Amino acid sequence: MNWKHALSGIVAGVLLGAATTSALAEDVVIKVWSRADRSGPLRAGNLVAAGDTLNKMLAATGTDKRVKIELNETNAKGYDDDALDLLKAFAVDKGPDIFVLAHEWTGAFAEAGYAMNLEDHIAKNPEFYGDIIVPLWQAVSYKGARYGVPQDSEVRMYFLNNDKLRKLGKTDKEIASLPARVDAGEFTAYDLCDLAGQAVQKGVVKYGILHRPNAGPDFQMMMEGFGNVPYDKAEAKLQASKAALKDFFAWVKYCTDKKAFSAANTSMSWDAIEQASFAGEQALVFFHGVWRVTDQTKAWNLKGKDDYQRKVTWINAPAGKKGGKPSNLSHPIAYAVSAKSKNKDLAAYLVALASQPIPNMHHAVTTNHTPIHYGQQSMPEVVDKGWALVAATPMLKYASFMPNHPKIGQYNSIIFKGIQGVETGRLTAQAAADFVAEELGNELGKDVIIRN
Amino acid sequence: MPVFARAQLRRQRINFALFLGPALVLLFLFFVAPIVIDLFLAFTDMGRTLAVGKFTLENFERMFTRDTRLLGALGVTFIFVLATLGIFNVTFALLLALVTTAVPPRLGAFFRAVWLLPRMSPSVVYALLWLWVADPNERGLLNQIVMHVFDMPPIDLRNNHPLLVIILANGFIGASLGMLIFTSAIRSIPEHLFHAARVDGAGSLAIVRYITLPALRWPISYMTIHQTLSLLVSFEYILLITGGGPFYDTTVFSLYAYRRAFESGEYAYGAALSLILVVIGVLAALALWRLMDMKQLLQQPRIEVH
Numbered sequence: 001m002n003w004k005h006a007l008s009g010i011v012a013g014v015l016l017g018a019a020t021t022s023a024l025a026e027d028v029v030i031k032v033w034s035r036a037d038r039s040g041p042l043r044a045g046n047l048v049a050a051g052d053t054l055n056k057m058l059a060a061t062g063t064d065k066r067v068k069i070e071l072n073e074t075n076a077k078g079y080d081d082d083a084l085d086l087l088k089a090f091a092v093d094k095g096p097d098i099f100v101l102a103h104e105w106t107g108a109f110a111e112a113g114y115a116m117n118l119e120d121h122i123a124k125n126p127e128f129y130g131d132i133i134v135p136l137w138q139a140v141s142y143k144g145a146r147y148g149v150p151q152d153s154e155v156r157m158y159f160l161n162n163d164k165l166r167k168l169g170k171t172d173k174e175i176a177s178l179p180a181r182v183d184a185g186e187f188t189a190y191d192l193c194d195l196a197g198q199a200v201q202k203g204v205v206k207y208g209i210l211h212r213p214n215a216g217p218d219f220q221m222m223m224e225g226f227g228n229v230p231y232d233k234a235e236a237k238l239q240a241s242k243a244a245l246k247d248f249f250a251w252v253k254y255c256t257d258k259k260a261f262s263a264a265n266t267s268m269s270w271d272a273i274e275q276a277s278f279a280g281e282q283a284l285v286f287f288h289g290v291w292r293v294t295d296q297t298k299a300w301n302l303k304g305k306d307d308y309q310r311k312v313t314w315i316n317a318p319a320g321k322k323g324g325k326p327s328n329l330s331h332p333i334a335y336a337v338s339a340k341s342k343n344k345d346l347a348a349y350l351v352a353l354a355s356q357p358i359p360n361m362h363h364a365v366t367t368n369h370t371p372i373h374y375g376q377q378s379m380p381e382v383v384d385k386g387w388a389l390v391a392a393t394p395m396l397k398y399a400s401f402m403p404n405h406p407k408i409g410q411y412n413s414i415i416f417k418g419i420q421g422v423e424t425g426r427l428t429a430q431a432a433a434d435f436v437a438e439e440l441g442n443e444l445g446k447d448v449i450i451r452n
Numbered sequence: 453m454p455v456f457a458r459a460q461l462r463r464q465r466i467n468f469a470l471f472l473g474p475a476l477v478l479l480f481l482f483f484v485a486p487i488v489i490d491l492f493l494a495f496t497d498m499g500r501t502l503a504v505g506k507f508t509l510e511n512f513e514r515m516f517t518r519d520t521r522l523l524g525a526l527g528v529t530f531i532f533v534l535a536t537l538g539i540f541n542v543t544f545a546l547l548l549a550l551v552t553t554a555v556p557p558r559l560g561a562f563f564r565a566v567w568l569l570p571r572m573s574p575s576v577v578y579a580l581l582w583l584w585v586a587d588p589n590e591r592g593l594l595n596q597i598v599m600h601v602f603d604m605p606p607i608d609l610r611n612n613h614p615l616l617v618i619i620l621a622n623g624f625i626g627a628s629l630g631m632l633i634f635t636s637a638i639r640s641i642p643e644h645l646f647h648a649a650r651v652d653g654a655g656s657l658a659i660v661r662y663i664t665l666p667a668l669r670w671p672i673s674y675m676t677i678h679q680t681l682s683l684l685v686s687f688e689y690i691l692l693i694t695g696g697g698p699f700y701d702t703t704v705f706s707l708y709a710y711r712r713a714f715e716s717g718e719y720a721y722g723a724a725l726s727l728i729l730v731v732i733g734v735l736a737a738l739a740l741w742r743l744m745d746m747k748q749l750l751q752q753p754r755i756e757v758h
Contacts, residue, residue, distance in 0.1 A: 087717070108500070267698060420697060426698060442519065
């Protein structure tokens with residue numbers, strides 16, 4: 001090819017490019033930021049679908065204007081890391097128009113001026129938001145205003161492998177009575193570790209209890225059973241109680257000594273934990289949330305509710321002492337609209353469309369997350385495919401949310417370090433309690449109150 | 453100034469810009485600029501939103517009065533650098549160079565190539581291999597050997613001896629650089645010295661002691677300084693293999709600064725910690741420079757041997 005051909009090729013390319021750009025001039029680009037999450041691809045997917053819905057309406061009006069959703073699916077290893085990345089993106093003016101976040105980060109984004117106050121939008125559009133389950137709004141509220149729309153909800157629990165319990169000599173009747181005994185405060189967190197430890201020592205399983213390998217919300221519900229309340233509503237500050245921390249870590253130490261907790265847990269990958277808990281059947285107890293029913297059903301090839309319940313028992317986090325109350329945690333994921341967006345109103349309407357009962361139901365039943373509308377409970381598909389959600393809903397009676405404080409992510413990481421320290425034999429219970437109290441004070445400063 | 457001289461001066465300037473310019477730009481962008489930015493950040497309160505609210509000494513106050521993890525991180529760094537350097541990057545590298553130059557050249561080249569393999573593979577792949585080697589389950593390479601060859605229970609190296617794992621992982625990869633440099637230094641020793649020693653009745657060990665090692669003095673000194681500095685700031689394999697854990701057991705100072713900055717979002721505090729690392733690096737370099745008498749290396753030779 002000679003240079004003339006090459007040149008004419010480049011000119012043609014540029015002209016074509018210019019032509020395409022002018023054809024797209026009517027497009028309104030809406031950037032969406034969402035963490036790529038195997039347990040909820042439709043969080044972002046429903047926003048993309050909302051764009052299609054809106055485009056159909058626009059086409060019907062005869063205008064050329066279209067909405068183009070540019071999806072950025074990030075690969076952060078958890079919602080905390082993702083939120084830090086997103087804060088950085090906003091700081092250098094590369095923020096999206098809509099973002100998906102774990103609800104407890106609402107405060108951080110609202111405080112930094114990146115999340116839009118949605119009160120006005122919600123008030124003006126009751127036809128879109130009127131049926132959302134009221135307590136869920138609490139999860140996206142910060143200083144009295146709503147800065148997000150709940151995208152889903154969930155219930156967390158300990159999953160007990162019934163086959164392994166039977167191998168341990170438990171009768172079906174004993175197994176069936178466990179959830180009620182936990183709720184009544186008869187079966188305590190110590191009893192759970194005795195049971196799990198026994199299973200390991202008798203060689204029934206390799207791991208007694210497997211929990212998440214990184215910092216995250218789960219441990220809050222473990223700790224509540226020992227009286228640690230992480231938030232002081234009156235002062236709007238995080239808090240920790242030295243006595244509760246000591247009781248909690250004494251329990252972690254007890255469980256570690258009994259071999260119910262494994263020293264390897266915190267250095268395992270999620271994949272290794274899933275393999276050991278599901279297909280590998282190496283764990284008696286797995287601690288996470290209701291959406292895991294999807295993985296378990298697949299791993300064990302279970303057919304429907306009865307089959308599942310023959311295999312798995314759910315319990316709330318038991319109380320630390322006999323007669324205490326069990327605890328649970330719901331950790332909604334939410335949509336937020338950027339306060340910096342040039343198309344705030346449009347972005348908010350896309351969120352509204354993505355949050356409608358039908359698209360939200362698709363997310364709920366395919367990933368086993370509890371739906372956000374009251375009305376969704378009676379949808380045939382939810383009743384049919386979402387039996388786990390209906391079955392888990394009573395457990396929400398004991399549920400609390402994580403505090404909506406900008407520094408809760410750091411709070412959780414410090415707690416996790418303490419747990420890791422005890423499980424791997426680096427810290428005694430007292431040393432872990434001291435470590436956590438000290439680090440919380442150091443790292444969070446005025447944002448935390450350490451009580452005795 | 454005559455026209456000729458002016459033209460020559462101009463050419464010199466152009467040559468300077470042409471030949472040293474790119475290197476200077478790189479030096480400025482990747483060495484000077486980061487230190488200046490770090491210095492600036494260390495005295496601010498930059499947090500997760502990257503906003504600078506005020507200039508403050510709080511980071512240093514926190515570091516010296518309240519940070520209880522700091523001393524531990526320094527201790528781990530000291531052991532890590534000393535052991536990796538002492539056992540692998542210098543001693544083992546020297547041993548490899550001596551052995552691979554003593555055996556027939558083809559065999560020597562083959563072994564050197566083998567030792568270079570980890571350096572050629574991407575860090576993540578290398579780290580994954582180590583994760584597999586040290587896996588606490590029976591699937592781990594080490595445990596397969598321990599269980600099947602020695603008939604012992606599986607061991608959990610990453611939990612029980614995490615420092616050993618990161619020293620081995622860094623050492624196996626770090627030894628190759630020293631090996632290459634020492635090999636080329638041994639190769640440059642005039643052949644006749646070895647022959648003369650043989651004629652005088654020297655054995656292999658005596659040759660190493662009286663001919664090879666004295667000729668390697670400068671390469672060894674250089675490697676020691678270079679590797680000390682590079683180990684002080686390297687944490688990629690540690691982050692990938694142990695993540696600094698369990699607990700804080702393998703959190704070296706550089707990783708500690710990284711975590712404070714990027715995992716807790718305390719960028720200013722991370723910058724202040726890095727600044728301390730810069731100071732430690734400079735002090736270590738100066739001390740070693742003095743100790744090894746590097747000045748002498750850079751002096752003009754008194755006699756030129758041809």
